[in-house]
Amino acid sequence: QVQLVESGGGLVQAGGSLRLSCAASGRTFSSYAMGWFRQAPGKEREFVSTISRSGGSTYYADSVKGRFTISRDNAKNTVYLQMNSLKPEDTAVYYCAATNRYRADRRYEYEYWGQGTQVTVSS
8 A cells, every 4th residue: 555645836927847756654665656637627637747666768748749748756755746837738637646567557457546746837
């Protein structure tokens, strides 16, 4: 069992940056690949990025490629999402998730979810 708690959301102007953090409980954090998803009002939850257990492999949605960077610190049981050059269309609740799969970019592939953190980008 893994419990996930996101933080770092907030209000930022377009072009600005935010860094999201997701702290995981338990001593098996390094055995999970981690992902970030987001859900805007009235829309489906969508994949943003994922990182492998060791952090050596990452994958991004086309909409954030080149602007967002996912990373993890297994010693701190934490995964991060650095978001640069933010756009109003990035406004959403951001969720982190954990999976036993090597890599996953579908919502149903993740077993554990955090409660989410709100990111609002003003124009």
